Amino acid sequence: NAGVMQNPRHLVRRRGQEARLRCSPMKGHSHVYWYRQLPEEGLKFMVYLQKENIIDESGMPKERFSAEFPKEGPSILRIQQVVRGDSAAYFCASSSLPAEMNTEAFFGQGTRLTVV
Amino acid sequence: KQEVTQIPAALSVPEGENLVLNCSFTDSAIYNLQWFRQDPGKGLTSLLLIQSSQREQTSGRLNASLDKSSGRSTLYIAASQPGDSATYLCAVRPEDSNYQLIWGAGTKLIIKP
Numbered sequence: 092n093a094g095v096m097q098n099p100r101h102l103v104r105r106r107g108q109e110a111r112l113r114c115s116p117m118k119g120h121s122h123v124y125w126y127r128q129l130p131e132e133g134l135k136f137m138v139y140l141q142k143e144n145i146i147d148e149s150g151m152p153k154e155r156f157s158a159e160f161p162k163e164g165p166s167i168l169r170i171q172q173v174v175r176g177d178s179a180a181y182f183c184a185s186s187s188l189p190a191e192m193n194t195e196a197f198f199g200q201g202t203r204l205t206v207v
Numbered sequence: 208k209q210e211v212t213q214i215p216a217a218l219s220v221p222e223g224e225n226l227v228l229n230c231s232f233t234d235s236a237i238y239n240l241q242w243f244r245q246d247p248g249k250g251l252t253s254l255l256l257i258q259s260s261q262r263e264q265t266s267g268r269l270n271a272s273l274d275k276s277s278g279r280s281t282l283y284i285a286a287s288q289p290g291d292s293a294t295y296l297c298a299v300r301p302e303d304s305n306y307q308l309i310w311g312a313g314t315k316l317i318i319k320p
Contacts (some may be wrong), residue, residue: 108258132311132312133211146306147307182250195256201249201250
């Protein structure tokens with residue numbers, strides 16, 4: 092049973108381009124969480140998704156950022172028109188039970204986005 | 208608003224020493240607290256998870272304690288090894304938003320051979 096898989100591991104984009112980050116949860120997990128880690132800072136919650144539903148996107152910037160978790164395939168975090176301030180490590184976590192059941196989430200290796 | 212602080216930000220000790228990493232949080236209303244390890248350029252490895260009803264958890268040379276009322280947790284590493292060098296992060300799961308983890312900025316630990 093593979094863990095949470097994120098790809099790519101490293102992504103370089105020029106300012107103004109789009110970045111797509113993918114997260115495949117652990118087998119049997121239907122709850123996905125995205126976090127962002129800016130340099131020298133702790134992780135910050137971005138969004139919580141279940142299959143085909145966004146449960147809480149209170150941590151997502153209002154513009155340029157979107158997330159989805161379709162019925163089939165990985166969860167996608169999409170950043171449009173990237174700026175240098177978007178450079179960060181983006182981590183995905185998944186869990187088997189709804190978050191309100193206080194279940195443990197398992198983290199992926201992260202995608203390191205560099206905007207040049 | 209829950210805030211998590213880790214002090215010191217960096218720590219360097221000789222191999223073989225026992226050491227303690229500190230984590231404090233401002234709101235005691237938490238479900239659990241978790242310690243993670245992050246290696247440079249790599250992902251997060253969960254080390255120990257302590258539920259709010261527990262006082263401590265142990266795994267090998269690691270022992271984590273939780274004093275919820277005072278808003279403190281410590282991670283004790285016995286007989287440190289160079290392979291323990293990494294950044295150690297603590298995160299709490301607040302009761303009022305139980306799917307969001309609130310993270311400290313981490314302690315960067317270097318074990319000198």
